[in-house]
Amino acid sequence: MNLIILKENLKQGLDVVERITGKNLTLPILNNVLISVKKNLLKLSTTDLEVGINYYTLAKIEQEGEIAIPAKLILSLINSLPNEKIILKEKEQTLNISCDNYKVKIKGQSPDDFPIIPKIETKDFIEINTIPFYKGISQVVEFSSLSQTKPEISGVYFNLQKNTLKIVATDSFRLAEKTLYFKNGPAIEKETSFIIPQRTARELINVTAEKEEKLKMYLSSSQVLFELPFPENNQPQIQLISRLIEGKYPNYQEIIPQKYETQVIVSREEFINQIKTTSLFSGKTSEIKIKVDAKKNKMELFAQASEIGENKSEISIKTEGKSTETSFNFKFLLDGLTNIKSDEVIFGINGIEGPAILKPVGDTSYLYVVMPIKSS
Amino acid sequence: MNLIILKENLKQGLDVVERITGKNLTLPILNNVLISVKKNLLKLSTTDLEVGINYYTLAKIEQEGEIAIPAKLILSLINSLPNEKIILKEKEQTLNISCDNYKVKIKGQSPDDFPIIPKIETKDFIEINTIPFYKGISQVVEFSSLSQTKPEISGVYFNLQKNTLKIVATDSFRLAEKTLYFKNGPAIEKETSFIIPQRTARELINVTAEKEEKLKMYLSSSQVLFELPFPENNQPQIQLISRLIEGKYPNYQEIIPQKYETQVIVSREEFINQIKTTSLFSGKTSEIKIKVDAKKNKMELFAQASEIGENKSEISIKTEGKSTETSFNFKFLLDGLTNIKSDEVIFGINGIEGPAILKPVGDTSYLYVVMPIKSS
Numbered sequence: 001m002n003l004i005i006l007k008e009n010l011k012q013g014l015d016v017v018e019r020i021t022g023k024n025l026t027l028p029i030l031n032n033v034l035i036s037v038k039k040n041l042l043k044l045s046t047t048d049l050e051v052g053i054n055y056y057t058l059a060k061i062e063q064e065g066e067i068a069i070p071a072k073l074i075l076s077l078i079n080s081l082p083n084e085k086i087i088l089k090e091k092e093q094t095l096n097i098s099c100d101n102y103k104v105k106i107k108g109q110s111p112d113d114f115p116i117i118p119k120i121e122t123k124d125f126i127e128i129n130t131i132p133f134y135k136g137i138s139q140v141v142e143f144s145s146l147s148q149t150k151p152e153i154s155g156v157y158f159n160l161q162k163n164t165l166k167i168v169a170t171d172s173f174r175l176a177e178k179t180l181y182f183k184n185g186p187a188i189e190k191e192t193s194f195i196i197p198q199r200t201a202r203e204l205i206n207v208t209a210e211k212e213e214k215l216k217m218y219l220s221s222s223q224v225l226f227e228l229p230f231p232e233n234n235q236p237q238i239q240l241i242s243r244l245i246e247g248k249y250p251n252y253q254e255i256i257p258q259k260y261e262t263q264v265i266v267s268r269e270e271f272i273n274q275i276k277t278t279s280l281f282s283g284k285t286s287e288i289k290i291k292v293d294a295k296k297n298k299m300e301l302f303a304q305a306s307e308i309g310e311n312k313s314e315i316s317i318k319t320e321g322k323s324t325e326t327s328f329n330f331k332f333l334l335d336g337l338t339n340i341k342s343d344e345v346i347f348g349i350n351g352i353e354g355p356a357i358l359k360p361v362g363d364t365s366y367l368y369v370v371m372p373i374k375s376s
Numbered sequence: 377m378n379l380i381i382l383k384e385n386l387k388q389g390l391d392v393v394e395r396i397t398g399k400n401l402t403l404p405i406l407n408n409v410l411i412s413v414k415k416n417l418l419k420l421s422t423t424d425l426e427v428g429i430n431y432y433t434l435a436k437i438e439q440e441g442e443i444a445i446p447a448k449l450i451l452s453l454i455n456s457l458p459n460e461k462i463i464l465k466e467k468e469q470t471l472n473i474s475c476d477n478y479k480v481k482i483k484g485q486s487p488d489d490f491p492i493i494p495k496i497e498t499k500d501f502i503e504i505n506t507i508p509f510y511k512g513i514s515q516v517v518e519f520s521s522l523s524q525t526k527p528e529i530s531g532v533y534f535n536l537q538k539n540t541l542k543i544v545a546t547d548s549f550r551l552a553e554k555t556l557y558f559k560n561g562p563a564i565e566k567e568t569s570f571i572i573p574q575r576t577a578r579e580l581i582n583v584t585a586e587k588e589e590k591l592k593m594y595l596s597s598s599q600v601l602f603e604l605p606f607p608e609n610n611q612p613q614i615q616l617i618s619r620l621i622e623g624k625y626p627n628y629q630e631i632i633p634q635k636y637e638t639q640v641i642v643s644r645e646e647f648i649n650q651i652k653t654t655s656l657f658s659g660k661t662s663e664i665k666i667k668v669d670a671k672k673n674k675m676e677l678f679a680q681a682s683e684i685g686e687n688k689s690e691i692s693i694k695t696e697g698k699s700t701e702t703s704f705n706f707k708f709l710l711d712g713l714t715n716i717k718s719d720e721v722i723f724g725i726n727g728i729e730g731p732a733i734l735k736p737v738g739d740t741s742y743l744y745v746v747m748p749i750k751s752s
Contacts, residue, residue, distance in 0.1 A: 073656060073684065080653040082646075094685070102653060106685035270458075277456040277478060280449060308449065309470070309482035 001037050001065025001090035005057070007081060010042075013055040014075040016207060016238060017046040020199070021071040024048055033071040034114045035088070035095075037064050045117055046071060051200045052117035053207075054239040056230075065090045066111035077104060117241055120225040125216040126160070126188070128180070130208040130228070133215060136167050136178040137201050139339045139366055144198040145171035152247035155195040160188045168252060169198075174332050174370040175252055176339065181365075195249055196224060200242035207238050256369055257355050260348030262292050264299060265318040265361060268345045272337050274313045278303045279330040281311045286329045287373050292349065294323040303330075326352050327373040333358070336368035377413050377441025377466035381433070383457060386418075389431040390451040392583060392614060393422040396575070397447040400424055408444040410490045411464070411471075413437055421493055422447060427576045428493035429583075430615040432606075441466045442487035453480060493617055496601040501592040502536070502564070504556070506584040506604070509591060512543050512554040513577050515715045515742060520574040521547035528623035531571040536564045544628060545574075550708050550746040551628055552715065557741075571625055572600060576618035583614050632745055633731050636724030638668050640675060641694040641737060644721045648713050650689045654679045655706040657687045662705045663749050668725065670699040679706075702728050703749040709734070712744035 017033055024030040027049075034045040042059040045052065067090045074095075078086070083099035090096070090108070097104040137156065145153040150172075157168040165180045196204075204226060208215060211228070218225040228238040278288045283305040291300040299317045304310035326349055337345065342360035349356045349372075358368040393409055400406040403425075410421040418435040421428065443466045450471075454462070459475035466472070466484070473480040513532065521529040526548075533544040541556045572580075580602060584591060587604070594601040604614040654664045659681040667676040675693045680686035702725055713721065718736035725732045725748075734744040 070684070076656055077653065077687075080649060080656070082649050101650075101691065102687065102689045104653070104657075104685065104687045107683065273456060273458050274477075277453065277480070280452055280456070281480075307483065308446070309480065311453075311478065311480045313478045315477065 001035070001067060001088065001095075002063035003037055003042065003059045003061045003088050005042060005059040005086055005088065007078060007084055007086055009057045009059070010086060011075075011078050013042075013044045013057045014071070014078060017044045017053045017055050018071045018075045019206060020048045020051060020053060020203060021046050029068065029109060029113050029115070031070055031072070032068040032109060032114065033074065034066065034068045034111055035090075036066045036111070037061055039064075045114075047115055047117050048199070049115065050197050051203055051240060051242040053203065054117060054236075054241075056235070056237050067093065067095055067108040068111055068114045069095050069106055069108045074106060077106070118223060120218045120220050120223055120241065122218050122220055125218045125227075128165070128182075128215045128217060130211050130213045130215050132180055134205045134208040136180050136365075137205050139178050140167050140169040140176040141198060141201045141205065142335065143169040143171055143174055143176045144201075147171075151245055152195055152249050155197050155245040156201040157193065157195050157249045157252075159191070159193040161191045162188060168249070170250070170252060173329070174336065174368065175255065176336070176368045177252075177256070177366070179365045192219065193249065194219065194224060195245040195247070196242055197245060200224075200240070203240055207240055255355055256367065257348060257350055257357055259350075260357065261321050261351055261354070262294065262324045262349040263320040264292055264347040264349070265344055266299060266315055266347060268337055268340060268343060270315050271345065271347075272334065274301050274315060275330050275333055275337070277313060278311045279334075281305045281309055282330055283308075285373070286331055287327050288330045288333075289325060289327050290349075291325045292317070292319060292323055294319045294321065324349050324351060326356070328356070328370065329373055332370045336370055339368065340366065377411070377443060377464065377471075378439035379413055379418065379435045379437045379464050381418060381435040381462055381464065383454060383460055383462055385433045385435070386462060387451075387454050389418075389420045389433045390447070390454060393420045393429045393431050394447045394451045395582060396424045396427060396429060396579060397422050405444065405485060405489050405491070407446055407448070408485060408490065409447040409450065410442065410444045410487055411466075412442045412487070413440050415440075421490070423491055423493050424575070425491065426573050427579055427616060427618040429579065430493060430612075430617075432611070432613050443469065443471055443484040444487055444490045445471050445482055445484045450482060453482070494599060496594045496596050496599055496617065498594050498596055501594045501603075502558075504541070504558070504591045504593060506587050506589045506591050508556055510581045510584040512556050512741075513581050515554050516543050516545040516552040517574060517577045517581065518711065519545040519547055519550055519552045520577075523547075527621055528571055528625055531573050531621040532577040533569065533571050533625045533628075535567070535569040537567045538564055544625070546626070546628060549705070550712065550744065551631065552712070552744045553628070553632070553742070555741045568595065569625065570595065570600060571621040571623070572618055573621060576600075576616070579616060583616055631731055632743065633724060633726055633733055635726075636733065637697050637727055637730070638670065638700045638725040639696040640668055640723040640725070641720055642675060642691055642723060644713055644716060644719060646691050647721065647723075648710065650677050650691060651706050651709055651713070653689060654687045655710075657681045657685055658706055659684075661749070662707055663703050664706045664709075665701060665703050666725075667701045668693070668695060668699055670695045670697065700725050700727060702732070704732070704746065705749055708746045712746060715744065716742065 036043040044055040087098045095106045159166040163182045167178045216227040226240045230237045278301040281303040288303040299315045336358040340360045344361040412419040420431040463474045471482045535542040539558045543554045592603040602616045606613045654677040657679040665678040712734040716736045720737040
């Protein structure tokens with residue numbers, strides 16, 4: 001291997017692929033990035049065996065070759081080099097990196113020891129605009145279950161149907177659903193659904209964030225490939241290949257309430273502020289009481305911790321339905337509210353046992369379901 | 377107690393005094409802020425028994441009184457309140473805080489349980505401009521020894537003499553000295569020196585940072601008081617009272633080298649970059665080798681970690697004296713260089729055993745002494 005590359009290009013690629021390395025202590029080879037040089041492209045690859053990333057970048061290639069190199073070390077090194085042009089040469093499983101005034105040798109490993117990142121067996125793909133896609137995943141990804149006892153809800157659920165993609169996550173205490181519409185896109189002929197690991201969803205956000213591109217999604221029975229092309233020539237620039245989580249996602253539609261005993265419309269910012277203040281007195285249970293007075297169009301938040309003190313605060317609201325007094329985990333309310341972007345939110349409550357809902361006013365594409373705390 | 381205060385005024389005061397609370401687990405009263413109301417002033421006081429802070433702020437006082445309240449809780453609460461005007465009322469050792477829509481009760485403790493923050497017995501003071509003062513302390517404070525086996529070097533040393541104030545810290549591996557000049561200030565009649573705890577020095581920086589004021593320093597045999605006045609009327613706004621560390625500060629002047637076997641003048645930024653790159657290969661000892669070639673006017677940095685790799689890099693320098701090859705802890709070099717503000721630095725080396733020095737070019741007010749690593 002022998003090539004010249006711009007620092008910025010190499011750094012951008014390493015930034016993307018390095019993130020998934022270093023988390024597996026039993027297989028040290030996974031701490032490496034595989035650098036492969038072929039024709040006029042440099043390819044950087046990493047994998048944690050659940051998700052793999054390939055990143056392609058242009059370089060001036062003198063000689064082809066391959067080497068596996070500690071990913072965090074080479075990223076730190078490239079970040080610290082001041083020069084624009086960097087020369088990479090591989091010799092006897094050592095990578096020689098040089099530029100004006102610097103001569104670095106990094107010991108590598110054989111490319112044969114690096115796990116193969118699988119290829120996908122299909123040529124059919126669906127094209128998605130990256131901007132709504134990464135924003136949509138961001139609104140649900142944090143609500144996947146952290147427990148591995150029900151692996152199917154530890155991931156993020158994708159459901160494709162006609163001209164919609166629904167993205168869903170739940171930990172059984174709350175659930176978020178985002179719906180994306182393919183306005184000019186392909187109509188999906190057959191309803192398709194799959195579950196990707198939460199890590200994959202996070203990397204997808206990282207790879208697509210702030211980029212206005214078309215993302216290609218290829219699906220096989222056990223894997224999914226997301227591919228971002230070079231804007232110039234539609235050739236792949238970033239490929240993210242993930243295993244799918246096996247199992248059947250719960251029939252979550254059943255728990256989304258369609259009607260509410262009490263419907264509140266409230267300023268999102270004011271609601272967030274009052275929850276934050278009240279939470280200071282919620283104690284270990286994180287419980288705050290919410291009392292809706294349907295006649296006076298007032299909502300009262302209350303929490304009390306016997307040794308510390310209490311807070312009572314009040315917001316003006318619009319109400320439909322009946323008065324109620326229900327307890328919630330304040331963190332779950334805040335999580336929902338911070339993922340809603342509208343000025344006003346709809347807060348639908350179904351008594352002390354039924355699921356409540358938070359959704360933006362004037363936008364049906366997002367909803368957040370939260371269970372109340374049964375009062376003791 | 378009964379008063380009305382602007383949120384911003386209360387918040388600013390709590391921000392200053394809250395920092396030293398919550399670090400003593402055996403005396404829970406120290407987690408409190410003592411709120412005292414007298415005439416037209418609200419006073420906030422905290423102490424960790426080593427350093428105490430009083431903060432005075434204006435309020436509309438209806439009734440005088442005193443109460444001790446958990447400091448972090450009330451700061452979080454005040455931060456979360458949206459309103460400008462806040463009403464504080466004390467009743468039966470509970471603080472009632474209210475503003476539009478919010479009613480908060482916080483359980484307090486008797487002011488009698490709060491430790492007395494001592495007063496200083498002298499009326500003599502020295503006046504110091506805050507800007508050079510906090511900048512100067514910032515350049516040395518991090519080098520105090522963390523070990524308590526030699527308490528005198530765990531603090532920051534102040535030496536007043538004629539029209540200079542020297543501020544010094546050392547952990548016996550390196551030493552920093554900053555000299556401030558009172559251009560129009562009082563000439564100190566008798567040399568005076570004292571040692572303040574590192575915590576006190578940090579709080580002094582926090583209290584004075586970015587403020588262009590005159591700080592008054594009052595000294596007694598066992599304590600020092602730093603006082604910042606209200607700009608309007610010269611009355612005290614912030615008082616920081618600290619115990620002094622007993623013991624004799626080492627005669628540090630002896631180890632500051634006055635001559636160097638090798639003198640290097642080098643670009644600070646380039647030196648820092650090359651140290652950072654080289655440090656990636658320094659291994660557990662943090663050791664990097666520095667080779668000065670006096671004939672070629674070149675300095676070479678080198679480090680090698682057998683399993684990982686190596687870096688060799690080179691900088692053009694100006695040299696006086698002889699060639700040398702010396703090893704240093706790269707962290708100690710970086711610590712010194714980041715506290716120097718000039719574009720070029722003087723690096724004076726005294727062979728493999730003598731103390732080396734780093735200082736800015738064109739500024740004699742700062743110096744940093746560092747011991748080499750004796751090569752194995």
